[in-house]
Amino acid sequence: MRLLKWLMGSTAGFMLISCVTINIYFPAAAAEKAADRIIEDVWGREVQTQPKSTSPEDTSELKQTLPIAMQLLNWLVSPAQAEVNLNINSPAINALQAKMKQRHEQLHPFYQTGAIGLTSNGLITLREASAVPLKDRNTVNTLIAEENQDRKALYAEIARANGHPEWESDIQETFARRWISNAAKGWWFQQGGSWQQK
Amino acid sequence: MPVNTRNVIALVVLLLVVTTSVRAIEQVAIQIGLWSSEQLEISDLQVEITLKSAGLAVTASARKVQLVEPIGQLTNVKLRCDTLRWLSGQLDCQAGQLDFTHAQWGNQQITFKVHSRAEEQSYQLTLNGIRIEQGRVDLQANYQQGKWQADLTGQQIELAVLVNFVSTYLTEQQLTMLSQWNVNAKADINAKISGQQQQLNSADVVGKLTNIGFSDPSGSYVGEQLAAEIALQLQVDSSTWNWQQTLTIDDGQAYFEPIFLDLAEQPVTIHSEGRFAKDVLQWQVNRFGLEQGESVQATGQLQGKALQLTSLQLALNSDDVDSLYKGWLQPFFPGSSLSRLQTTGQLKADVQWQTEQYQFTMDLHSVSITDEAGRFSIEKLDGQLGWTTQAAVLPIDLSWQSASVLSLPLSGSKLMAEVSQNQIRLTDNLSVPILDGELSLNNFQLSLAGEQGMQWQFQGLLSPVSMDQLSSLMGWPELQGKLSGMIPNVSYRDEVITVDGALLLKIxxxxxxxxxxxxxxxxxxxxxxxxxxxxxxxxxxxxxxxxxxxxxxxxxxxxxxxxxxxxxxxxxxxxxxxxxxxxxxxxxxxxxxxxxxxxxxxxxxxxxxxxxxxxxxxxxxxxxxxxxxxxxxxxxxxxxxxxxxxxxxxxxxxxxxxxxxxxxxxxxxxxxxxxxxxxxxxxxxxxxx
Structure with a gap:
């Protein structure tokens, strides 16, 4: 990170515009790793560990579209980028994670019955109301609302804590994929607007 | 049912017509292989008529009787009347028995009584023991010169069966709607209905329903194991229906998104009086009442068109704000800062609502609100609160004993303000004591405008607060000094509180x-x-x-x-x-x-x-x-x-x-x-x- 910043500063004179473009390099692989760590903790060991689709491809695609003047910088940046790691160890993140972990015990049966499903944007929703006993309906609605608030706060906080508030949507998108990927067999998730079961 | 009844009468009469040609003989037996007319086809008809002192004893049986739809085919039809009198247009049967089998209605053994005077257009019919699966229906009907009354008593009638029973009379649209809803109930019901020709004039229905269950396709409206008592009176004239109704539901559970009602624990009684203009589909409830124990009693008026409510006026009373909150308010704010509160106290409220406009006033008595997460609380709130979207000006006059925000204790204070057009404006400066200091709020304004949600702002002055008390409350090491500030503007918008100006800390x-x-x-x-x-x-x-x-x-x-x-x-x-x-x-x-x-x-x-x-x-x-x-x-x-x-x-x-x-x-x-x-x-x- 520091090297990246230093480079950005020292090359700012002749690559003012490119400096802004640097932010494209969202550390996708690190984000996935971070997401998996949080998900494993929140959901516990039950979740499946699946081979990850890492994302150097994503960034290399971006590289190729950049002007030649950028190539030098990219080459300089890459060692720094390899060091990029997402820190997910702030007290705020830990507090959210602990809350979500605790809530998961209550949510778990509703994932199992398919009452709650994972949405494609990294949140959860009531998928099948009739699978929830009437007396639990409002409890479940509250749990879902609270979980989604915590999830949104988590995505924003990871971005902010790592000094890139603009990464929030990338982080949310990464989490969305990883929640689904880590979901246990039988759980429901949204894909392309329709519901599917793992 | 009247259609069935008419057809049954027709059948009885037709069978009797068959016997007229053999009157002079003491006993006559007729066998007809196939009797066929436009509306009727009878196979293997056997009729026996015996002359007795009390009248004629008639026994008729047929293997198959084909009637017009929707009745269709009856098999193993047996008709018996031991006391048939038939004199100059008067037809009486004091005790008859009709047995038949029908594909949908099953085996029926119905006792009947007929009294008919064709000249005076007067008919009386009693049918007892009509079976609807496990249930039983008795019917007593009178018809005189176009006017009719019927007294219908049903016992243990399964609603689902009844729906099946009447499904042939429903339109496709109604059937689709019914098939999406899963409805079930067992009813003991008595209905007295009267009318003229095709027209229903009045109905008086008393019923007891048990095991009521219903659910819409999405599961947003669900009832389980409900038990209810209903009384309904209906008067119908050419264009208007007038009704009075009382419904008490005292068992089971129901969910009307997002309200959950545990009726076994807290029964609900709803009564209403109203009218419905059927040509313009407009309805009006002049007197509406809803009661749920101590948690809420509401009375009011409602108006609407078809399925749309157009205006509402309600007076609400709650002697137990906690159950009002848990049952009727909390479900509307899942996951918000209002979703986990402990509340006590009593309140009265008046609500007026019209499309896109509303107004309410509330009288609070000793209401306390505490956030379960400890973020805020207010104790012993008393006075008047209101809100309006209209130009009318409502006064707000609230006082409280103590409060807290984010573990900062605030002493009691008094708020005097006015509400108009979605905005609160202070009429008097608000001072909130904080420990030994005080926050004075000037020009406080709060608005709830449409999509932007809640916004507020004020100018303030914080008079010195001792840091020793504040620091110990915040769990900091004890600090000596004072916190004070001139605050040109504090505003809240899009969930962000922004403090312009500076807070001064003298430590x-x-x-x-x-x-x-x-x-x-x-x-x-x-x-x-x-x-x-x-x-x-x-x-x-x-x-x-x-x-x-x-x-x-x-x-x-x-x-x-x-x-x-x-x-x-x-x-x-x-x-x-x-x-x-x-x-x-x-x-x-x-x-x-x-x-x-x-x-x-x-x-x-x-x-x-x-x-x-x-x-x-x-x-x-x-x-x-x-x-x-x-x-x-x-x-x-x-x-x-x-x-x-x-x-x-x-x-x-x-x-x-x-x-x-x-x-x-x-x-x-x-x-x-x-x-x-x-x-x-x-x-x-x-x-x-």
């Missing part, structure tokens, strides 16, 4: 100014606080003695810029503390303080250049200072100036003995730094090597 004989204070989602799941803090001329002597850090004298300046607290913990800032250039005061530092600084500044990697260290109690210094740029749990540290390999935290100078403290670690783990600071505060005394 440690210096001044601390807090600017650009911004609080995001103060009651959200991760409150974010942003601020820039400038510190001027703190007295280190007072500061170090407060924190029991050893002894340092002199002044210090500082700034904590770009501060961000996430969930009330610092996660980011650029902080610099430094001896001021101007008038720094007498600068001495004790051995213990030196040692503590070296521990905090990098522990073993800080080197003391101490000369005759052991001999002196304290040392003089030229400059003292430390900076920390916190980001991502790492503190980038620096001192007052660079040394050969590190940076000076304390630069010696002045009269000897003097001392340098040099830090070498540039990156310090923030949690570790905090832990070290805590350790220093807890350590007993200096350890000099």
């Amino acid at each position: 440690f004989d210096g001044t601390t100014v807090i600017r650009d204070l911004r609080l995001q989602q103060p009651f959200g799941s991760l409150p974010q606080l942003y601020a820039n803090i400038d510190i001027s001329r703190l007295d280190l002597q007072t500061l170090t003695s407060t924190f029991d850090f050893g002894n340092i004298s002199g002044k210090i300046d500082g700034k904590i810029h770009n501060l961000r607290l996430s969930n009330w913990e610092p996660v980011q800032f650029d902080a610099v503390f430094m001896t001021p250039e101007k008038d720094p005061g007498r600068r001495r530092i004790s051995q213990r303080a030196v040692n503590n600084i070296s521990q905090v500044g990098g522990g073993p990697s800080a080197i003391l250049s101490r000369g005759f260290m052991g001999l002196f109690e304290d040392f003089s210094y030229q400059k003292i200072g430390l900076s920390c740029r916190l980001m991502n749990s790492v503190c980038q540290m620096d001192g007052v100036e660079a040394s050969e390999q590190g940076y000076y935290i304390v630069k010696g100078g002045g009269l000897p003995p003097w001392i340098n403290v040099v830090g070498y670690t540039r990156e310090v783990d923030w949690p570790e730094l905090i832990a070290r600071l805590k350790a220093v505060r807890q350590s007993d005394g200096p350890v000099i090597q």
Whole structure:
């Protein structure tokens, strides 16, 4: 990170515009790793560990579209980028994670019955109301609302804590994929607007 | 059912017509292989007629009777009447029996009574023992010159079966709707209906329903195991229906998104009186009442068209705000700061609603509200509250005994305001006592405008609050001093509280100014606080003695810029503390303080250049200072100036003995730094090597 910043500063004179473009390099692989760590903790060991689709491809695609003047910088940046790691160890993140972990015990049966499903944007929703006993309906609605608030706060906080508030949507998108990927067999998730079961 | 009845009568009459040609003989038996007409086809008809003193005894049977739809085919039809009288257009059967089998209606054994005077157009029919699966229906009907009355009693009628039973009479649209809804109930019902020709004139229905269950396709409206008693009176004239109705539901559970009702625990009674203009589909409930124990009693008026409510006026009373809140309010705010409250008290409310306009007034009596997460509370709220979207002006006059916001206790106060067009405006300045100080709010305005949600703002003055009380409440070390401020503007919009102007903190004989204070989602799941803090001329002597850090004298300046607290913990800032250039005061530092600084500044990697260290109690210094740029749990540290390999935290100078403290670690783990600071505060005394 520091090297990246230093480079950005020292090359700012002749690559003012490119400096802004640097932010494209969202550390996708690190984000996935971070997401998996949080998900494993929140959901516990039950979740499946699946081979990850890492994302150097994503960034290399971006590289190729950049002007030649950028190539030098990219080459300089890459060692720094390899060091990029997402820190997910702030007290705020830990507090959210602990809350979500605790809530998961209550949510778990509703994932199992398919009452709650994972949405494609990294949140959860009531998928099948009739699978929830009437007396639990409002409890479940509250749990879902609270979980989604915590999830949104988590995505924003990871971005902010790592000094890139603009990464929030990338982080949310990464989490969305990883929640689904880590979901246990039988759980429901949204894909392309329709519901599917793992 | 009237259609069935008519057809049954027709059948009876037709069968009787068959017997007329054989009247003079004592006993006649007729067999007909196939009787066929446009509306009727009878196979293997056998009729026996015996002349008796009381009249005719008729027995008829047919293997198959084909009637017009929707009745269709009856098989094994047996008809018996032992006392048939038939005289000059008068037909009587005091006790008859009709048995048949029908594909849908099953085996029926119905006793009947007929009394018919064709000339006077007067007919009476009683049918007993019509079976609908496990249930039974008795019918008594009179018809006279176009007017009819019927008394229908059903016992243990399964609604689903009834739906099946009548499904042939429903339109396709109605059937589709029915098939989507899953409805079930068992009913004991008595209905007295009357009418003229095709027209229903009145109905008086009393019923007891058990095992009611229903559910719409999405599961948003569901009832389970409900039990209800219903009474309905209906008067119909050419264009209007008038009704009076009472419904008590006292068992089971229901869910009308988002309201859940445990009716076994808290029965609900609903009564209404109203009228329905059927040609324009307009309805009006002149008297509406809903009662649910102590939690809510509502009375009012409603108007609407077809399935759309157009206006509503309700008077509400609750002697138990807690159950009103839990049952009727809480479900509307899942996951919000209003979703987990403890409430007590009583209230009365008046609600008026029309499409896109509403107004309510509320009288609160001893209402207390406490957030379960401890973020806010208010005790013993009394007075009047209101809201309106209209131009009318409603007064607000509220007082409370005490309150708290984010563990800051506020004493009781009084709010006088006016509401009009979605806005509250103070009519009197609001003063909220905070510990020994007071926050005065001027020009407080709150609005709830459409999509932007709640917004408010005020100008304020914070009169000095003692820091010793405040710091102990916040769990900080006890601080001496005062917090005060002139606040040009505080506003809340899009879940962010923004404080323009500055808060002034007078502690440690210096001044601390807090600017650009911004609080995001103060009651959200991760409150974010942003601020820039400038510190001027703190007295280190007072500061170090407060924190029991050893002894340092002199002044210090500082700034904590770009501060961000996430969930009330610092996660980011650029902080610099430094001896001021101007008038720094007498600068001495004790051995213990030196040692503590070296521990905090990098522990073993800080080197003391101490000369005759052991001999002196304290040392003089030229400059003292430390900076920390916190980001991502790492503190980038620096001192007052660079040394050969590190940076000076304390630069010696002045009269000897003097001392340098040099830090070498540039990156310090923030949690570790905090832990070290805590350790220093807890350590007993200096350890000099």
